[in-house]
Structures are given as structure tokens and as C-alpha cells.
Amino acid sequence: MAKRRLHIGIVVGEASGDILGAGLIKALQLRAAQIGIELHIDGVGGPRMIAAGFNSLYPMDRLSVMGFTEPLKRLPELLGMRKHLKQHFRETRPDVFIGIDSPDFTLNIEADLKSVGIKTVHYVSPSVWAWRQGRIKTIARAVDLMLTLLPFEAAFYEAHSVPVRFVGHPLADEFPLDDQRDTARKTLGLGDTDRVLAVLPGSRAGEVGQLAPAFLDTVDWLMQQRPELKVLVPAASAERRRQIETLLIDRATTVQLLDGQSREAMAAADAVLMASGTTTLEAMLLKRPMVVAYKMGGFSYAILSRLVKTPYISLPNLLATESLVPEIIQNDVRPEVLGPLLLERLDGSDAVDALKVRFTQLHREIALNASGSAAEAIWQLMEAEHG
Secondary structure, rough: OOOEEEEEEEHHHHHHHHHHHHHHHHHHHHHHHHOOOOEEEEEEEEEHHOOOOOEEEHHHHHHOOOOOHHHOHHHHHHHHHHHHHHHHHHHHOHHHHHHHOOHHHHHHHHHHHHOOOOOEEEOOOHHHHHHOHHHOHHHHHHHHEEEOOOHHHHHHHOOOOOOOEEEOOOOHOOOOOOOHHHHHHHHHEEEEEEEOOEEEOOOOOHHHHHHHHHHHHHHHHHHHOOOOOOOEEEEEEEEHHHHHHHHHHOOOOOOOEEOHHHHHHHHHHHHHHHHHHHHHHHHHHHHOOOEHHHHHHHHHHHHHHHOOOOOOOOHHHHHHHOOOEEEHHHOOOOOOHHHHHHHHHHOOOOHHHOOOOOOOHHHHOOOOHHHHHHHHHHHHHHHHOOO
């Protein structure tokens, strides 16, 4: 490129985006250093991005709002921040603007900047392929390039003629390809011959409230079949630990409660019983047989089930485009259904061995050095613009 100094704008709104942003900044800086170009990168980011040399115009935690009421309470502040960010980037005209996740906040900025000729990128696709597919029109107006973490997301954008690049999933880069079972068992004080089940009822209060009672009933059912079974229940936070402890008060159920350590628990397990979510991808990357459950209030489920357009809810099945792991939904989330499925996986079989081989194949498909791949795609977009 003719320019010796490039300006890149980035806005993220939550901790997961800060992790992605920091990796991306380091990859962009590496590329810039190789060809003697100076980078100035500003916008909104968290501590990891700032440590990488990012200039944050606002504290990231001012964007990190959750639920329905908090954003409404903070709406004037959020709208003011967004207005200022648009004005700032219109005036400074970055060579590219990148919104990382937080689509409700960042896509609006991207659309505004694209309308005045600034190249825009969105990193991490919203779940537009799963529900509210009409949002694809808004996204098409907002972005010059969508970067997706998963291949089926890219296929959706290609079908709608939106420029897209599948860059791989950073978790797949983080997890080793080989089995971590022995190391995890040593960490948790488990024996090599122990039969171990990991139970992950979710990270949010509502999830745990819906799933944990049925999960604990299933543990009781399994204990009758396999009294020697060891059960690990990692609590996602101190609040979730207290919630699970309350559910255990009147039970004879024997489990080992862990503070965090969900990856260690899954890696050590022969099988995993878990809530649907990103953690199912982690279980797949750890090559663990799993049973995935999803349950919510009847009214909410009635609405959501009409909106969702995908045949699967778990990431392993979505990636494979086939039913690799059982998905148990709503009223079927009970011991008589979950228990036998888990016994099959706890006892091991040729099918379990074949599943682990398939998980390894999927792991390889999405381990593409996500930060480096994203940086390369962004660099190519800038080169196409500036020559």
C-alpha cells in the first residue's frame, strides 16, 4: 500500500469481544510491522485490547449491558455514545471500521459509516441464520465484509450475496487436538478407571432453574444403575454455586461441586450432560460424548420454536449438519429419557470411538488461526480500497 500509516476503528461491547479484538489487533500489528506500516487503532475496547496498544474512547463496560431493563435505563447514554462514535469516525475517516459482536450497537455504526464511503467489517455473525432472517437486509446495507467463526454461517451469507469470509473459531485454536483426559483427571484428583459424568446445567440463573432439577433427577437415576459413578458439577459463578447447593439440600445426591473448571470437568468425563450453548462446542473440541438439553418456559418456547429456522440446537450438530449428539427438548428433559442415553455413552462403545474421530475432524475444519485469518481478510479489503 502507498500509505505508511493506517487508521483502524474497532468497537466491542463485551468481554468476549475484547478477547477477539486483542487477538485481531496483534495479528494486524504483526502484518503491519512486516511491511513497515504504522497502525493507529481506536474506538471502544477492553483491557486486553488496551494492553495491545488500543486507544479506547470510552470504557468498554459502559456498553456491557444485559437483559431488557438495563439497556432501557441506559438508553440516553448509549445513544449518546453511538452518536459521538459515528461523528468521530466520520471526521477521522479510518481506513476500515470493525464492529466486533454486539450487533445491536455496532451494526448501526457500520451502516452509518458505510453510507459515507468508509469500509466496514463485522466480526462474529449474529444468529441471523437461525432466526429473524430478515435482518440479513440490514446487515447487507451495513457491512462490506462479514467475518464468521463457523462455516455454515458463511454459507448463509453467500446464499444472500453478502461478502463473507469464514475465518475459523478461536476456541478451536485454543484447544489441543489430542485428548486431555489424563491431565484433567490428575488436576481433579480422579483415578484412571473412575467412571465420570460431568453435569453442566448452564451459566444463567434461568437456565439452571429450568434444567438443574431434571439433571439432578437424572443423576439419581444413573446412580441406581451405576453406584460407583462420580459426578462433577462445575458452577459457572458463585451465584450459580449457591443456586445448585440450594437444589441439593433435600437430596441424597452425591456430586462434586466445582468452582468454574468446566473445561477440566468435561475433559475428565466419560460423558457430559449439558445445557445447549457455546459450551457444547467446547465439549466437542475436548472430544467428549454428550447429551444436550434445552428447556424454557412454555410460552417463550411456543414463540421461539416458530421463529427458529434450524434443524438443530447444538453446535456439534450444526457443524456436522447431522445428528451427532442427542438433543433433548422441553418436556423430554427427564431421567427416563436422559438416563439411558448417558449410560450408552458412559459405558463406551465403537459408536463412541467413531464419534471422537468425527469430533477431531470437525475440530480441524474450524481451527484456522482465527485472528490471523481475520486480519488477512481485513488487510485484503483495505488493499482493494487503496491499491
